Amino acid sequence: MPLSPDQIAEIEAARATPRQTLRAVSEGMEAHLYKAHEVLDHGFIRVVDYMGDDAAIVQAARVSYGAGTRAARDDAGLIRYLMRHWHSTPFEMCEIKLHVKLPIFVARQWIRHRTANVNEYSARYSIMDREFYIPAPEHLAAQSRVNNQGRGEVLEGGEAARVLEVLKADAARSYDHYEEMLSQEGQKGLARELARMNLPANIYTQWYWKTDLHNLFHFLRLRADAHAQYEIRVYAEAIARVVADWVPAAYGAFEDYRLGGATVSARGLDCLRRMIRGETVTQESSGMSKGEWREFQEMLGAPE
Ligand SMILES: Cc1cc2nc3c(=O)[nH]c(=O)nc-3n(C[C@H](O)[C@H](O)[C@H](O)COP(=O)(O)OP(=O)(O)OC[C@H]3O[C@@H](n4cnc5c(N)ncnc54)[C@H](O)[C@@H]3O)c2cc1C
Numbered sequence: 001m002p003l004s005p006d007q008i009a010e011i012e013a014a015r016a017t018p019r020q021t022l023r024a025v026s027e028g029m030e031a032h033l034y035k036a037h038e039v040l041d042h043g044f045i046r047v048v049d050y051m052g053d054d055a056a057i058v059q060a061a062r063v064s065y066g067a068g069t070r071a072a073r074d075d076a077g078l079i080r081y082l083m084r085h086w087h088s089t090p091f092e093m094c095e096i097k098l099h100v101k102l103p104i105f106v107a108r109q110w111i112r113h114r115t116a117n118v119n120e121y122s123a124r125y126s127i128m129d130r131e132f133y134i135p136a137p138e139h140l141a142a143q144s145r146v147n148n149q150g151r152g153e154v155l156e157g158g159e160a161a162r163v164l165e166v167l168k169a170d171a172a173r174s175y176d177h178y179e180e181m182l183s184q185e186g187q188k189g190l191a192r193e194l195a196r197m198n199l200p201a202n203i204y205t206q207w208y209w210k211t212d213l214h215n216l217f218h219f220l221r222l223r224a225d226a227h228a229q230y231e232i233r234v235y236a237e238a239i240a241r242v243v244a245d246w247v248p249a250a251y252g253a254f255e256d257y258r259l260g261g262a263t264v265s266a267r268g269l270d271c272l273r274r275m276i277r278g279e280t281v282t283q284e285s286s287g288m289s290k291g292e293w294r295e296f297q298e299m300l301g302a303p304e
Contacts, residue, residue, distance in 0.1 A: 002044040002101060003036050011035065011046075026053040028245030036099075037238045040231065042131045042204050043101045045238050052094035052213070054079065054249040060090040076249040083253035094213035094247060098239070103133040105201035106232050113219050116211035123205075124193035127182065132171040133202040134164065139230055150227070167202070174200050213250065216243065221258045262299045271296070 003011075011034045029050050036044040058075045061082055082090055102110065111118065140160050141151035155163060178198055181190040211219070220243070222228060223236035244251040264272065267288055271281045283293035 002038050002042050007036075023051075024053050024056055026050070026246050028248065029053070029242070032242050032245060037242070039235050039238050040103070040133055041136075042133065043103070043106075043235070044099075045235060045242070046099050047096060047242060048099050048208065049097040050095060050246065052247075054247045056093045057082070057090045057213075057247070057250055060093040061087070076252070079249045080253045080256070083250070083257045088214045091214035091217065091250060092212040094250075095210065096213070096216060096243075096246070097208060097210040099206065100209055100235065101204055101206045102235060103202050103231065104199075104205050106133075106229075106235065107205055107207070108201070109223075109229065109232050110209075110235075113211075113215070113222075115215040115218070116209055118207050118209055120207040121205050123196040123199075124191075127192060128178070128196060128199060128203055128205075130175050131204040132167075132175075132200065133204065133231070134167055134171070135231075137164070140164065147227075151230075171200055171202060174198055175203075213243075213247065217254050217258060220254070224259065264299075265292075267292075268296050268299075 014034045029047065032047050033050070034046060034048065036046040038044050054075065058078055061078055081087075100110075107120075137160055138154055140155045140163055142153050142155060144150040144152035146152075154160075178195050181195040181198070182192060183189055216239070220236050220240050223232050224240050225233070228236065240251075244255075267286065271286050271288075274281050283290060286293055286296070288296060
């Protein structure tokens with residue numbers, strides 16, 4: 001179960017007692033506040049707090065007071081302009097605080113994003129729960145043949161069943177030993193801070209993660225991308241859905257310029273110009289390496 005009964009009760013109590021505020025609120029975000037969105041088999045993301053909305057971005061950009069008299073259309077246009085020209089600081093005026101439950105191997109990728117504030121569950125202070133990420137069969141895949149950092153064909157039949165069995169048995173055995181080492185019955189019992197070293201990287205941890213919208217977009221750009229590992233990508237996608245409701249204009253600009261957009265090198269731009277002029281450009285005449293050319297073709301949606 002992703003949320004404990006205590007956590008569910010806490011969320012229900014918080015949502016049952018709304019308070020009046022003079023601060024800017026985003027109606028879209030209010031609908032998400034405190035609620036958990038399930039991710040993977042035991043994980044979740046939930047918004048614990050936030051600051052700002054689309055208007056806060058515009059307000060900072062104009063360094064003005066309030067929304068002023070300009071139409072919403074102008075605000076969306078200004079937000080698109082800021083995104084297009086990498087004028088990023090107005091996006092830093094919005095903040096989000098998330099409670100995330102995630103496997104430790106996903107947390108290791110996530111924590112590389114240094115421009116956030118993190119507070120993690122302490123396995124020195126508390127006993128870890130017996131909860132492990134076990135991939136669904138369709139996510140058990142072989143090493144990719146073209147990408148050293150990715151997966152390829154899905155494992156089938158006996159091989160998939162054997163892998164699943166190994167994952168489950170190893171997790172259970174490690175946790176049994178963890179409990180055994182902690183046990184004080186007739187022995188001193190090993191300290192929690194030491195016993196935890198026997199736990200596998202697919203055990204779940206939890207943290208509070210706070211960041212601003214600019215750095216969150218950077219995180220989403222890298223982790224909601226098709227090249228990101230599936231297990232972190234699903235978290236990024238869940239967050240992206242919340243952000244789309246929180247700051248619809250900013251998210252729309254981000255989706256257009258960053259998620260759906262592409263960066264083209266000077267060589268790539270030169271190839272595009274030559275193509276528009278009707279020239280047939282090949283990898284050999286492009287000045288690009290094979291890998292660059294493959295990615296360039298992918299970007300253009302050209303058939304392989
Ligand atoms: C597909 C993929 C594969 C990856 N593979 C690997 C891998 O094999 N091994 C590995 O170690 N990592 C890997 N990473 C992690 C990657 O190198 C980055 O560490 C991670 O994506 C965080 O990005 P960031 O540093 O831009 O983000 P943040 O830490 O949030 O920083 C945001 C921006 O702030 C600036 N910044 C922050 N801190 C500093 C600093 N100390 N000095 C200068 N500028 C700073 C930079 O401009 C940075 O882009 C991978 C990431 C992805 C998405």
